[in-house]
Amino acid sequence: MxxxxxxxxxxxxxxxxxxxxxxxxxxxxxxxxxxxxxxxxxxxxxxxxxxxxxxxxxxxxxxxxxxxxxxxxxxxxxxxPYDSLHTQILKSSIVLFLAEILKNTIQEEESNEHLFQFLESSFQWLDTNETEPNFHILFLLKLTQFLGCYPDPSNAHFQYFNKAEGVFQESDPIDYCETGAHVKNFKRFFGINFDSLNDLKLTKSERSRVLNLVLDYYHLHLQGFKKPKSLLVLNQLFN
Known part of the structure; x- marks a missing residue:
């Protein structure tokens, strides 16, 4: 056809x-x-x-x-036609990282107009705006909405994040719960859009810990998921 x-x-x-x-x-x-x-x-x-x-x-x-x-x-x-996505080194490193993630996570061979529009608009935003070092973290969080495993932020006032269940809770009953500064920073990504990223300031260490939390979450919820090989290059450039 x-x-x-x-x-x-x-x-x-x-x-x-x-x-x-x-x-x-x-x-x-x-x-x-x-x-x-x-x-x-x-x-x-x-x-x-x-x-x-x-x-x-x-x-x-x-x-x-x-x-x-x-x-x-x-x-x-x-x-x-992109203006900067493949010519600026920081953006091109984000591109390689996200492309590897997408190939690893999206498998459906049927139309998904909402997912397609999300990808189109996200990459166009990245192309037309200054390099934002937290873009890929917010992108990965938003992508989980289309992968069927978006975390539930309704109890985000609790200190523990249960990676296995994707919820925030008061206590730590199992091994999959985490707490600490990186969980607090992770909460800051909920309910914002890409235009708000400029107000979200993280150190390189804080950013790395939040990203690792998100990738651990992907590993638990998406069968066969592996950390991208391009992660090392991405971390080196942003550090």
């Missing part, structure tokens, strides 16, 4: 001498993986290697057979 759809690139890897395998999240069909034949050697084709950098926003004409095999793309064009 020939489909025209917007798509966000999660990853692309070289396959053979001239091909790429690209994983994209599409508006119409969710996650799709494409075999792009000859793209690394073609200079005049309708597909360009630069289109398939992480988190690129595209409009594609694709052949979706929906048989569990690699799909194909006939045409592609950039639907939203």
């Amino acid at each position: 020939i489909t025209t759809t917007r798509a966000i690139v999660f990853s692309s890897i070289k396959y053979g001498e001239a091909d790429l395998i690209a994983t994209c999240f599409t508006l119409t069909d969710g996650l799709k993986t494409y075999l792009l034949r000859g793209i690394l050697k073609s200079k005049k084709g309708k597909l360009k290697t630069s289109y398939f950098q992480p988190l690129m926003q595209l409009e594609i004409v694709a052949n979706h057979k929906n048989k569990g095999t690699l799909e194909s793309i006939r045409e592609a064009k950039v639907s939203y």
